[in-house]
Amino acid sequence: MPRLSEVIAALENLWPAERAESWDAVGTVVGDPGQEVGRVLFAVDPVQEIVDEAVKLGADLLVTHHPLYLRGTTTVAASTFKGRVVHTLIRNDIALHVAHTNADTADPGVSDALAGALDLRVAGPLVPDAGDPEGRRGLGRICELDHPLTVRELAALAARCLPATAQGIRVAGDPEAVVRTLAVSGGSGDSLFDAVRAAGVDAFLTADLRHHPASEFVADRAAHSPVALLDAAHWATEWPWCELAAAQLDEISDRHGWDLRVHVSKTVTDPWTAHAASTDTTDESLGAPN
Numbered sequence: 001m002p003r004l005s006e007v008i009a010a011l012e013n014l015w016p017a018e019r020a021e022s023w024d025a026v027g028t029v030v031g032d033p034g035q036e037v038g039r040v041l042f043a044v045d046p047v048q049e050i051v052d053e054a055v056k057l058g059a060d061l062l063v064t065h066h067p068l069y070l071r072g073t074t075t076v077a078a079s080t081f082k083g084r085v086v087h088t089l090i091r092n093d094i095a096l097h098v099a100h101t102n103a104d105t106a107d108p109g110v111s112d113a114l115a116g117a118l119d120l121r122v123a124g125p126l127v128p129d130a131g132d133p134e135g136r137r138g139l140g141r142i143c144e145l146d147h148p149l150t151v152r153e154l155a156a157l158a159a160r161c162l163p164a165t166a167q168g169i170r171v172a173g174d175p176e177a178v179v180r181t182l183a184v185s186g187g188s189g190d191s192l193f194d195a196v197r198a199a200g201v202d203a204f205l206t207a208d209l210r211h212h213p214a215s216e217f218v219a220d221r222a223a224h225s226p227v228a229l230l231d232a233a234h235w236a237t238e239w240p241w242c243e244l245a246a247a248q249l250d251e252i253s254d255r256h257g258w259d260l261r262v263h264v265s266k267t268v269t270d271p272w273t274a275h276a277a278s279t280d281t282t283d284e285s286l287g288a289p290n
């Protein structure tokens with residue numbers, strides 16, 4: 001069995017910590033470099049529910065996309081939500097490793113996995129990483145459709161291909177507009193609006209879109225052709241990365257003869273648990289005005 005330090009070195013090779021944003025908190029949060037690792041669990045969120053799942057599974061290492069502590073702390077007391085996570089991990093000899101913005105921009109990264117879940121052809125990054133001479137790394141991805149779809153059909157495809165959440169997919173813009181190219185970005189994507197406009201795509205699939213940025217974006221038709229917005233649940237847009245990352249680690253394990261057991265959590269950690277459609281203004285298929 002490999003040591004944690006060996007597995008972490010392999011993960012660092014996939015998602016080097018120095019490629020994370022300066023505000024981010026990635027890398028190993030809990031774990032003894034000398035401990036042996038036989039079983040690994042991938043998940044989006046390092047919440048208690050996931051840690052309990054790792055305990056039940058007998059995992060030695062939990063790899064999450066979101067950091068446990070983004071802004072630092074002065075306590076890991078078990079009376080706090082995050083402290084309890086730390087206690088549970090240490091008590092059960094489970095390490096925690098985080099790959100966040102360094103996994104977003106990786107090649108392949110979070111948005112490749114999102115595009116892959118919908119079977120979209122990736123043409124390149126939406127915001128290329130200046131440090132990558134090959135121009136493959138970066139934030140978001142620009143994708144091409146082999147067969148054009150309406151925005152409504154694209155939303156239905158996303159709803160079908162991404163893991164189910166209470167939110168489903170919200171659409172801004174004309175549901176009947178035709179989409180040939182689109183940008184995708186896992187997680188909160190409204191900071192990428194300028195890049196999406198400049199890319200000249202027909203639609204943008206992301207998460208966490210807010211009223212003012214979204215309404216201003218779809219209303220900006222003077223200088224550009226309209227771009228439809230598809231807003232999925234944050235968790236759902238990043239979960240496909242867990243499967244991609246697990247497959248990458250599996251391949252590394254095979255190459256090294258580590259015989260790791262690599263799992264992906266199917267627990268939905270999206271905080272939204274129910275959704276009531278406004279029946280007087282929406283139809284069942286996709287919120288089209290009556």
Ligand SMILES: [Zn+2]
Pocket residue numbers: 066186187188234238
């Ligand atoms: Zn995220």
